[in-house]
Amino acid sequence: MTGSTGLWVLAGTLVAGLVVGVLLHLRNGRIRTTDDSAPAGLPEPVAAALAPAPAVTLVQISTTFCAPCRHTRAILSHLAERTEGLAHVDLDVTDRPHVAQDLGVLRTPTTLALTSSGRELLRVSGVPKAQELLSALEPHLVPRVERGSHSQGG
Amino acid sequence: MSAGPAVDPRGPRFAAVVTTVVLAVVLVTGWWPLLAAQTVVFAIGAFAGLRLAPYSVLYRVLVAPRLKPTSEREDAAPLRFAQAVGFVFALVGTIGYVSGVTALGIVATAFALFAAFLNAAFDFCLGCEMYLLVRRFTPRTEQAS
Secondary structure, rough: HHHHHHHHHHHHHHHHHHHHHHHHHOOOOOEEOOOOOOOOOOEEEEEEEOOHHHOOEEEEEEEOOHHHHHHHHHHHHHHHHHOOEEEEEEEEEEHHHHHHHOOOOOOOOOOEEEEOOOOOEEEEEEOOHHHHHHHHHHOOOOOOOOOOOOOOOO | OOOOOEOHHHHHHHHHHHHHHHHHHHHHHHHOOOOOOOOHHHHHHHOOOOOOOOOHHHHHHHHHHOOOOOOEEEHHHHHHHHHHHHHHHHHHHHHHHHHEEEEEHHHHHHHHHHHHHHHHHOOOOHHHHHHHHHHHOOOOOOOOO
């Protein structure tokens, strides 16, 4: 009798795992744009990390216990390096989980795009896809140097 | 705090597959000694380090020599935290089975299986992700610096 109960639980658990796994996979890296509502006061470590205007800062919330955070850090720092007006900060909140709590961040990595005044443009949970993130940020970035071939001088 | 050297990421994935199979067998058979053994396996990974964790040893001895070496490395800290989460569930499950509260044993084992399966099939470390959630429900004690 225990056997058949266990068998049903096993089947149910695996189905639940499949569903959750697929959902997580679909949600990973999805970009959510945030309302323009005034910032409700950013936690101090976040406010301190913002780059000066007119740059946009990608604030990545990480913990020591997060494997995809390392991956995310590599993607975002590379993106910030080659994008003008974009900065990247990796904030480890292992010892200060209240920072994540104040931001409403439940899982790591979560990345917030913030203006220098602390206005949240969008957030991404999971490992971001660089190209999608870049096109979502494009309208908020300082107009870049003329398109086309690498402009010389000017 | 050092959690030990970074590891070949395929090792933990292999361990997750073995763990999934073991926990599935426990659910079907209700044979508590196997769950107790898995509890010890979790404990070694969490508290003694990944190098000593039985499934990691198995991976290094049996599997790794047959695979191409990889330079990819994964931090040990998240993995050990996840092993600790697994340990708690397996321990509760074992206590459930042994004490005759079979429902508790089944539920706790199912949770551990759920996490191991997500890790094995989707490379998603539920235990790692749970860190912030766990902390959210613990009082704000020491706030380092």
